[in-house]
Amino acid sequence: MSTPQRTPHKVRPRASADTLRGPHSPLVGSLRSGLGRLVRMLLALLVVAVLAGCAGLPTRSGVKAEQAISSSPVESPPNVFPNPPQPGEGPRELVGDFLKANASPDEDYRVARLYLTSAASNTWNPTGRSTTVTTGEQDYNIVETYDGPVQVTGRALATLDSNGHLTQLRTHEKIQSGFHLAKVKGQWRIARLPRDFGSWMSLSDFNRLFVSRQVYFADTSTHALVPDTRWYLTRxxxxxxxxxxxxxxxxxxxxxxxxxxxxxxxxxxxxxxxxxxxxxxxxxxxxxxxxxxxxxxxxxxxxxxxxxxxxxxxxxxxxxxxxxxxxxxxxxxxxxxxxxxGYQSHTPTNGPILIRNGDTLSWGNPLNTVGSPGPIKPLPEARASLPTLNHNWYMLAAGPVGRQLAAISGDRKSLGRWINGKLSVQSFGTGLTQPTFTPFGELWVAGRPLSETGPAPSQNGGAVWVIDTALPAARAQPQVVSTPWLGSSQVVAMKASAEGERMAMVVQTPTGSTRLLLSAIVRNAKGVPVALSTPQQEGLPITGMTDVTWLDPATVAVLGIDPTSPVLQPITVPLGGVSTPLGLAPGAQFIVGQGAGLSNVYIMTNKQTVLERSGQRWQVFGTGSAIVVPGA
Structure with a gap:
C-alpha cells in the first residue's frame, strides 16, 4: 500500500562529499598529462596497499588516556579491517590480536570469532554484555601462565552496558581477564572466554564506532518528554x-x-x-x-x-x-x-537575562558582544519591572518571565520571594541552596530542616522543599518532598531541567565528599511533586563539587575538581558520558547556563565579577556581579 507524503519535521543540511574526503595532493592535482594520469593510478594503488597493511596495526599510536569520549554523530565512520589469526601464532599474540579484532563489530564480529573455537563463538554474545572502554593497547599486559589461562590486564575508563548506558569510572581502574586456549587443527584458538566478557576497545575505537542518542519517555501528567542518554553503534x-x-x-x-x-x-x-x-x-x-x-x-x-x-x-x-x-x-x-x-518540547533559547550590579537588577542581552551586555533595545515584549535588592540577598533565581524572584539570605537561613516587586520572607531551614524554578510554577530549594523542638538545625540530614508559586504568598508554604535515598547527606546545589522533569544535584555526604546525582521529579495524580526518584550518579571522577547548572537537555556543568588538576574549575558532564574540564576560572563560586550549550554559560566569582567563555578562556562579562537566567 502506498504511503502518502508527509510534511517533514525538519530539513537537515547533509555533509558534502568534500567534508568526508581528505585534501587532494597538490602534486597529483598539477599533473595533467598522460604521465600524470599514470602517476595518479600508481599513487591510488599505493594508498590502497598502505591502508591494507595498516589494518593490523595497533590503535595505540593515536590514543591518549585524556582524550574525551565524543557524543557527536559520525555519519560514515571509517572501516577498519582487523587481521584474522595468523598461522603459527603463539598464545600471547593470538589473545592480543583477538582484543584488536573485537573492536570491529562488522558482520556480528566475524573476524573476532575466527580467534575462537566453535563452542566459544556460540556462547560469546558481545552485544548482550558490557563493553569496556580502555586507555588503549599500550596499557595491556598479556602473560602466559603454566597450564592455565592467558591473563590480560589493562586500564578501563568507562563501561557500556547492554542497554547502551555508559558509566565513567572514578579512576583508570585496573581490569583483568583470563582466556583459556586450545589447539584446533594445530593452531591456537580461544576455547573459553571470561563469563562476563563482552568486548574491550580503546577510546579511539569507541569514538569511531558509537554515538550518543537521547531516548525519550513521555510524562502523561505534564505532557513533557524526558530524555535518557544511550550509546549506539553507527553501523x-x-x-x-x-x-x-x-x-x-x-x-x-x-x-x-x-x-x-x-x-x-x-x-x-x-x-x-x-x-x-x-x-x-x-x-x-x-x-x-x-x-x-x-x-x-x-x-x-x-x-x-x-x-x-x-x-x-x-x-x-x-x-x-x-x-x-x-x-x-x-x-x-x-x-x-x-x-x-498534545506534547511539547522545551527548547532553551538565548533570551534576555538579568544582570545584577550591586543592589540593582536590569535586563540584559546575552547575544551582544563579549564583555558588553548592554540593555535590550527594543524589548521583544513587555518585561516585568525589577525590584531593588540589598546586599543581604544573593543566590538569585527568577521565574520564566521575571515576575517572580527568589534569593537566599546571607546567613542562608531565609528564602526571600519578590512577587511583582513585593518581598515575602520564609525561614524553614539552614544551609539553603540557590532556588530553582520549573515551567510548572514550582520553586525548589534544599537545605537542612530546622529541628521540630526548636530553632536548631535538625540532625536527621538534608531535605528538599517545593513551593507552589501559583498560590498567594501567605499560603504558599514549602512542602517537603520524599528523598529517602538522601539519608544523612545534604544537597548543596540543585537545578531543575528546562522541561521541569529532572533535578541535577550536588550532594555532600557526612564525610565531606560530594556526588553529582540526577533524579526524576515524581508527581501524584494531580501533578503535585511528592518525591525525587532514587538518583543516578554522574561524573564519578569529579570531587569537591560546589555548584551545578544545565548546559543543554543532555549536559550539565559543575564547579568541581577534576583528577587532572587540584584546582576548582568548571567541568562539563554529559549525562551518560565522560566529563571534560573547561579551564581554570579564578575565584569561581557559582555557575549558570542558559541551556543552549557552552555559548552562554557564566561564572560568578568571589571578586563580584562575572566571567564568560571566549574560545578556550574565561574573561570578564560586562560590569555585573551576578547573572540570573529566568526560568532556571
Whole structure:
C-alpha cells in the first residue's frame, strides 16, 4: 500500500562529499598529462596497499588516556579491517590480536570469532554484555601462565552496558581477564572466554564506532518528554534500536514518573524500522498495541517522534499495527510533530537575562558582544519591572518571565520571594541552596530542616522543599518532598531541567565528599511533586563539587575538581558520558547556563565579577556581579 507524503519535521543540511574526503595532493592535482594520469593510478594503488597493511596495526599510536569520549554523530565512520589469526601464532599474540579484532563489530564480529573455537563463538554474545572502554593497547599486559589461562590486564575508563548506558569510572581502574586456549587443527584458538566478557576497545575505537542518542519517555501528567542518554553503534539499524529502547520502558532513575508503557508483549512486528525515501519511519507494532488506551498511544507516539527525529534520514514517524496507522483519536495525517499529540518540547533559547550590579537588577542581552551586555533595545515584549535588592540577598533565581524572584539570605537561613516587586520572607531551614524554578510554577530549594523542638538545625540530614508559586504568598508554604535515598547527606546545589522533569544535584555526604546525582521529579495524580526518584550518579571522577547548572537537555556543568588538576574549575558532564574540564576560572563560586550549550554559560566569582567563555578562556562579562537566567 502506498504511503502518502508527509510534511517533514525538519530539513537537515547533509555533509558534502568534500567534508568526508581528505585534501587532494597538490602534486597529483598539477599533473595533467598522460604521465600524470599514470602517476595518479600508481599513487591510488599505493594508498590502497598502505591502508591494507595498516589494518593490523595497533590503535595505540593515536590514543591518549585524556582524550574525551565524543557524543557527536559520525555519519560514515571509517572501516577498519582487523587481521584474522595468523598461522603459527603463539598464545600471547593470538589473545592480543583477538582484543584488536573485537573492536570491529562488522558482520556480528566475524573476524573476532575466527580467534575462537566453535563452542566459544556460540556462547560469546558481545552485544548482550558490557563493553569496556580502555586507555588503549599500550596499557595491556598479556602473560602466559603454566597450564592455565592467558591473563590480560589493562586500564578501563568507562563501561557500556547492554542497554547502551555508559558509566565513567572514578579512576583508570585496573581490569583483568583470563582466556583459556586450545589447539584446533594445530593452531591456537580461544576455547573459553571470561563469563562476563563482552568486548574491550580503546577510546579511539569507541569514538569511531558509537554515538550518543537521547531516548525519550513521555510524562502523561505534564505532557513533557524526558530524555535518557544511550550509546549506539553507527553501523546502521539505529532506527530499530531506538524504537526498541522506547518500547523497553524507562530506566530505573525515572521510576515513579507518570509514564505509560505499551501492554505487555508489545514489540516491533518485524524487528525493523524501515525509513522510506521521503524520510517516513514506519514503526509497525505487534497486535498487543491495540489494547493500549488513547493516552498511552499518544504518549508512545510522541516519544517515538522525539527519539527518531534525531536521525538525519528521518523526517516523520508513523506508528502502525499490521501496516495500518495506530488510532489515537485524530487522523494520522495530522501527526507531523509532537504538538499534534498534545506534547511539547522545551527548547532553551538565548533570551534576555538579568544582570545584577550591586543592589540593582536590569535586563540584559546575552547575544551582544563579549564583555558588553548592554540593555535590550527594543524589548521583544513587555518585561516585568525589577525590584531593588540589598546586599543581604544573593543566590538569585527568577521565574520564566521575571515576575517572580527568589534569593537566599546571607546567613542562608531565609528564602526571600519578590512577587511583582513585593518581598515575602520564609525561614524553614539552614544551609539553603540557590532556588530553582520549573515551567510548572514550582520553586525548589534544599537545605537542612530546622529541628521540630526548636530553632536548631535538625540532625536527621538534608531535605528538599517545593513551593507552589501559583498560590498567594501567605499560603504558599514549602512542602517537603520524599528523598529517602538522601539519608544523612545534604544537597548543596540543585537545578531543575528546562522541561521541569529532572533535578541535577550536588550532594555532600557526612564525610565531606560530594556526588553529582540526577533524579526524576515524581508527581501524584494531580501533578503535585511528592518525591525525587532514587538518583543516578554522574561524573564519578569529579570531587569537591560546589555548584551545578544545565548546559543543554543532555549536559550539565559543575564547579568541581577534576583528577587532572587540584584546582576548582568548571567541568562539563554529559549525562551518560565522560566529563571534560573547561579551564581554570579564578575565584569561581557559582555557575549558570542558559541551556543552549557552552555559548552562554557564566561564572560568578568571589571578586563580584562575572566571567564568560571566549574560545578556550574565561574573561570578564560586562560590569555585573551576578547573572540570573529566568526560568532556571
Amino acid at each position: 546502521g539499524g539505529e532506527a530499530t534500536a531506538l524504537a526498541r529502547a522506547v518500547l523497553g520502558g524507562v530506566p530505573s532513575w525515572m521510576t515513579g514518573m507518570a509514564y505509560r508503557s505499551m501492554p505487555p508483549g508489545t514489540r516491533l512486528e518485524v524487528d525493523a524500522v524501515p525509513v522510506d525515501n521521503n524520510g517516513l519511519a514506519q514503526v509497525d507494532l505487534s497486535q498487543q498495541a491495540l489494547q493500549a488506551d488513547s493516552t498511552t498511544r499518544r504518549a508512545v507516539w510522541a516519544a517515538m517522534i522525539q527519539t527518531l527525529d534525531q536521525l538525519p534520514q528521518v523526517r516523520n514517524v508513523e506508528l502502525t499495527v499490521g501496516g495500518s496507522p495506530l488510532a489515537v483519536g485524530t487522523s494520522s495525517e495530522d501527526i507531523t510533530d509532537i504538538s499534534a499529540l
